[in-house]
Amino acid sequence: MGYILRKVVLFIITLWAAITLVFILPRLMPGSPVDAALGKLASAGVPITNAERAAIEAQLGAPHTSLLAQYGDYWNSIATLRFGTSYSFPSQTVAHTIGVALPWTVFLVGTTTVLAFIIGTLLGVYAGWHRAKLADSSVTIGATFFGAFPPFWLGLLLLYWLSFKYGWFPIKGGYDPGTTPNWSLSFVGDALYHSVLPGLTLAITTLSGWVFGMRNNMINTLGEDYVTFAEANGLRSRTVAMLYAARNALLPNVTAFGLALGALIGGTVLVEGVYSYPGVGNLLYLAVTNHDFPLMQALFLVITLSMLVAIFIVDLLYVRLDPRVRSST
Amino acid sequence: MSIIATPVPPPEAPGAAARVPSGHASAVPGPLRFIGRALRTLWSNGKARAGLIILGIIILVAIFAPVLAPHSPAATTFTPYLGSSGTNWLGTTGNGQDVFSQLIYGARVSLIVGLCAGALATLVAATFGLISGYRPGLVDEVLSFVTNLALVVPGLPLMIVLTAYIQGHSVWTIVLVVAFTSWATGARVIRSQVKTLRAREFVTSAVFSGERLFRVAFREILPNMTSLVAASFFAAATAAVLAEASLEFLGLGDPATVSWGTILYAAQQQNALLTGQWLMVLAPGLAIVLLMVSFTLINFGIDALSNPRLREK
Amino acid sequence: MALLEAHGVNVVYEPSRGTRIWSVRDVDLTLEQGEFVGLVGESGCGKSTLGFALTRMLRPPARLTSGTIRFAGTDIAGLDGEQLRRARRNGFALVLQSGMNALNPVRDIEHHFGDILKAHAVPGEDVSAAGIRRRGTELLEAVRLDPAVLSRFPHELSGGMRQRVSIALALSLQPQMIVFDEPTTALDVIVQQAVIGTIKELQRERGFTAILISHDLGIVLESTDRVMVMYAGRIVEDQPARAMARGLHHPYTEALLDCYDDPRAEEVRLGGIPGTPPDLSAPNTGCSYTPRCPLAEDICRQQDPPLFPLEAGRAACHVRARAARVEEEAGRAR
Numbered sequence: 017m018g019y020i021l022r023k024v025v026l027f028i029i030t031l032w033a034a035i036t037l038v039f040i041l042p043r044l045m046p047g048s049p050v051d052a053a054l055g056k057l058a059s060a061g062v063p064i065t066n067a068e069r070a071a072i073e074a075q076l077g078a079p080h081t082s083l084l085a086q087y088g089d090y091w092n093s094i095a096t097l098r099f100g101t102s103y104s105f106p107s108q109t110v111a112h113t114i115g116v117a118l119p120w121t122v123f124l125v126g127t128t129t130v131l132a133f134i135i136g137t138l139l140g141v142y143a144g145w146h147r148a149k150l151a152d153s154s155v156t157i158g159a160t161f162f163g164a165f166p167p168f169w170l171g172l173l174l175l176y177w178l179s180f181k182y183g184w185f186p187i188k189g190g191y192d193p194g195t196t197p198n199w200s201l202s203f204v205g206d207a208l209y210h211s212v213l214p215g216l217t218l219a220i221t222t223l224s225g226w227v228f229g230m231r232n233n234m235i236n237t238l239g240e241d242y243v244t245f246a247e248a249n250g251l252r253s254r255t256v257a258m259l260y261a262a263r264n265a266l267l268p269n270v271t272a273f274g275l276a277l278g279a280l281i282g283g284t285v286l287v288e289g290v291y292s293y294p295g296v297g298n299l300l301y302l303a304v305t306n307h308d309f310p311l312m313q314a315l316f317l318v319i320t321l322s323m324l325v326a327i328f329i330v331d332l333l334y335v336r337l338d339p340r341v342r343s344s345t
Numbered sequence: 346m347s348i349i350a351t352p353v354p355p356p357e358a359p360g361a362a363a364r365v366p367s368g369h370a371s372a373v374p375g376p377l378r379f380i381g382r383a384l385r386t387l388w389s390n391g392k393a394r395a396g397l398i399i400l401g402i403i404i405l406v407a408i409f410a411p412v413l414a415p416h417s418p419a420a421t422t423f424t425p426y427l428g429s430s431g432t433n434w435l436g437t438t439g440n441g442q443d444v445f446s447q448l449i450y451g452a453r454v455s456l457i458v459g460l461c462a463g464a465l466a467t468l469v470a471a472t473f474g475l476i477s478g479y480r481p482g483l484v485d486e487v488l489s490f491v492t493n494l495a496l497v498v499p500g501l502p503l504m505i506v507l508t509a510y511i512q513g514h515s516v517w518t519i520v521l522v523v524a525f526t527s528w529a530t531g532a533r534v535i536r537s538q539v540k541t542l543r544a545r546e547f548v549t550s551a552v553f554s555g556e557r558l559f560r561v562a563f564r565e566i567l568p569n570m571t572s573l574v575a576a577s578f579f580a581a582a583t584a585a586v587l588a589e590a591s592l593e594f595l596g597l598g599d600p601a602t603v604s605w606g607t608i609l610y611a612a613q614q615q616n617a618l619l620t621g622q623w624l625m626v627l628a629p630g631l632a633i634v635l636l637m638v639s640f641t642l643i644n645f646g647i648d649a650l651s652n653p654r655l656r657e658k
Numbered sequence: 659m660a661l662l663e664a665h666g667v668n669v670v671y672e673p674s675r676g677t678r679i680w681s682v683r684d685v686d687l688t689l690e691q692g693e694f695v696g697l698v699g700e701s702g703c704g705k706s707t708l709g710f711a712l713t714r715m716l717r718p719p720a721r722l723t724s725g726t727i728r729f730a731g732t733d734i735a736g737l738d739g740e741q742l743r744r745a746r747r748n749g750f751a752l753v754l755q756s757g758m759n760a761l762n763p764v765r766d767i768e769h770h771f772g773d774i775l776k777a778h779a780v781p782g783e784d785v786s787a788a789g790i791r792r793r794g795t796e797l798l799e800a801v802r803l804d805p806a807v808l809s810r811f812p813h814e815l816s817g818g819m820r821q822r823v824s825i826a827l828a829l830s831l832q833p834q835m836i837v838f839d840e841p842t843t844a845l846d847v848i849v850q851q852a853v854i855g856t857i858k859e860l861q862r863e864r865g866f867t868a869i870l871i872s873h874d875l876g877i878v879l880e881s882t883d884r885v886m887v888m889y890a891g892r893i894v895e896d897q898p899a900r901a902m903a904r905g906l907h908h909p910y911t912e913a914l915l916d917c918y919d920d921p922r923a924e925e926v927r928l929g930g931i932p933g934t935p936p937d938l939s940a941p942n943t944g945c946s947y948t949p950r951c952p953l954a955e956d957i958c959r960q961q962d963p964p965l966f967p968l969e970a971g972r973a974a975c976h977v978r979a980r981a982a983r984v985e986e987e988a989g990r991a992r
């Protein structure tokens with residue numbers, strides 16, 4: 017119980033710190049993001065209500081108000097989900113824009129993570145168990161090579177060969193442009209079809225992290241006494257490899273999940289951009305290209321918080337995996 | 346029953362007891378000799394050797410770019426949007442520049458940014474790690490918390506946001522931003538190693554024999570951490586190359602410099618894939634991959650040096 | 659037929675960086691069913707390596723370069739893979755140095771037993787959950803542990819308890835021989851006594867052949883029937899335990915015995931052995947102990963002594979052997 021409590025407290029503190037960090041960023045940077053944002057909206061002829069103006073200032077900075085007051089306004093604007101007006105989507109609230117895109121990203125990242133984790137871990141176990149033999153070398157070299165692929169580059173190549181040249185997959189988007197999102201089977205099927213290439217791209221580029229981590233852990237675990245003892249007691253190789261070595265080697269990988277997720281999210285931004293997949297990564301891509309600061313600021317907050325939540329969930333799951341932590345105080 | 350219970354730790358290899366443990370290395374060898382020895386050891390590892398060769402080639406290309414590139418990378422003398430031909434092996438950009446020459450010159454920027462950002466990130470990581478691991482208590486708690494926070498904030502989005510807010514983009518902006526976002530992983534690794542080393546007997550005995558803390562940190566702990574710091578550096582450099590390319594691809598790079606990432610940005614802007622200029626996409630990406638792979642391969646060698654279990658047979 | 663007959667066992671240690679080391683040199687060993695043997699020597703003498711070699715647990719960079727190891731009539735040195743795995747049931751078992759780390763942290767004790775029992779199950783044997791629990795309880799009680807331990811995880815047990823669990827797990831193989839590699843080194847003195855006591859009782863009750871490897875001569879003398887002393891990869895002395903307390907021995911053995919004294923005596927005198935153990939990376943001529951031996955003569959430097967008869971057993975010492983021969987002839991002459 018002590019472990020869980022500690023993790024909850026840590027989560028809350030980190031949450032607070034992250035939100036504060038996001039508050040500080042636009043106020044710290046040279047140049048004035050708030051003026052840039054207001055200026056851009058004005059030149060595009062987008063009308064701003066006073067409430068919107070206040071929200072934008074709360075997010076990006078109000079040079080004439082005290083920092084403390086700004087901090088209060090900032091929290092207020094988050095609580096009321098007022099993030100200002102987006103230059104790219106002036107007719108919607110920022111919250112709505114993000115809200116529509118978020119589920120797509122969660123779906124993409126979720127499935128990709130699970131796939132990459134499972135395949136990467138298994139490959140890592142395989143490589144570690146057959147260390148220094150051909151199996152290990154080929155997996156290692158392969159993972160090194162493919163892991164170095166910039167996600168956007170791989171995305172472009174796959175897009176070119178599989179979509180453009182051979183037409184096996186759609187060229188862009190999350191779903192057929194003519195349809196509206198709904199829960200019908202045909203739409204879900206279509207959505208899945210559109211997510212294959214982005215998912216594949218992300219999975220391939222993030223796979224190597226899991227492979228190496230697991231391989232190294234396996235090699236270290238294989239030197240442990242309990243593996244030797246298991247072999248001395250005549251357990252079958254598969255039992256030793258999976259239940260004694262891999263099961264323990266898995267643990268540091270899980271704790272490192274947070275780091276892996278960061279890389280995955282970075283990749284998501286690039287991949288969604290390349291495929292115009294309607295997730296928050298694509299929004300960030302658009303926001304950057306358009307210098308759309310209110311949208312960018314809100315996206316950054318949402319992405320950071322999502323990552324914190326995901327890490328927190330994994331931390332809680334860890335308790336199921338490691339009995340030593342279950343009984344610790 | 347045993348009276349003499351001298352706790353001799355069982356040696357790693359039988360027969361190793363024959364070697365009486367001498368006092369550890371008295372003088373740290375001269376830096377050049379050290380680097381020479383390091384290179385020789387790395388060379389003996391197959392993967393590291395391949396990495397060193399690839400890196401060497403890229404460095405040579407960067408140095409001899411003026412000689413190797415058939416044209417000036419900025420010269421807009423060619424017909425734009427051409428596919429590959431005899432004069433322009435990789436085609437031309439929308440401004441009529443030769444992509445192949447850009448590729449050659451691009452090596453400079455990618456190398457410099459990768460190495461500099463990696464070095465800067467490692468420097469920050471080592472400082473944080475050393476201080477945090479060495480002084481338990483409040484200092485450690487605070488520094489660790491900051492490190493963990495930096496780890497939790499997603500890297501690329503942070504870089505994007507920082508670069509976007511800093512509205513002038515030069516190569517050095519990218520170096521700073523990349524370094525700022527990637528020091529945390531190394532810091533955590535270095536911190537845990539420092540903590541382990543600090544608890545070891547030779548440090549305690551050095552402290553007891555009156556050596557000042559600062560000297561202990563540098564003479565006793567740091568030399569044992571070289572391979573770890575080196576590994577951190579190459580890992581950071583790998584990440585830096587990727588980060589830089591990603592930022593440039595998103596249009597956050599310096600419009601005046603040519604690098605592999607900016608070539609890809611241009612390619613995307615002009616829909617190179619759809620117009621058949623796929624070489625313009627393939628070549629710079631492949632170059633980025635090779636540079637990153639070379640760093641990673643070298644790191645395999647370093648890993649094998651420090652962890653005997655990982656050594657190749 | 660002796661249970662274990664090992665001839666010419668040589669083990670080399672070949673790290674990828676660094677020199678080759680011959681850690682076990684030309685060892686011959688014969689053990690009868692039911693013997694309780696102690697294998698004693700300082701760190702690095704090769705005793706653990708020998709123990710691992712006899713149970714076919716050597717791993718790279720260590721390698722058995724030559725020798726036969728006949729266990730219950732079968733040459734196990736040539737076995738591999740599935741054959742070797744099966745041979746461990748009713749065969750030879752190994753209990754590791756520290757129970758501390760010998761158990762899988764993420765599996766409870768009941769599953770530890772289950773894994774072994776299922777791995778060696780023969781048709782007709784009950785390896786259901788109930789059957790495993792029954793066997794597990796039996797074995798835990800045999801090592802004087804509460805059956806409640808079955809539902810515990812390793813980290814919830816003390817060092818002594820973990821060591822006992824290791825022994826119980828080895829026993830589940832119903833082995834004819836168990837090698838105990840430094841079973842008490844990581845434990846404090848009182849727990850040491852308890853664990854050694856349990857091992858002795860078990861050996862008496864079940865009659866398996868036991869090899870107790872330790873650098874602690876005291877423990878070995880207390881619990882075993884027969885003591886073998888190793889030095890520099892060779893067995894240099896082989897005596898019944900009761901013969902060790904007095905009489906003449908190999909100079910190394912005598913030096914070891916000299917390291918002990920009664921702490922309650924008026925004056926406590928502790929000996930030591932000058933010099934350092936030899937470098938095992940080079941083949942040697944002559945007796946390895948020569949540089950440190952107070953009795954060393956020319957022949958010692960030239961000829962490596964085999965195990966000559968001495969007292970109630972054997973010792974590899976030219977000088978002692980010659981003295982014993984002279985004494986015997988003098989005795990016959992009288």
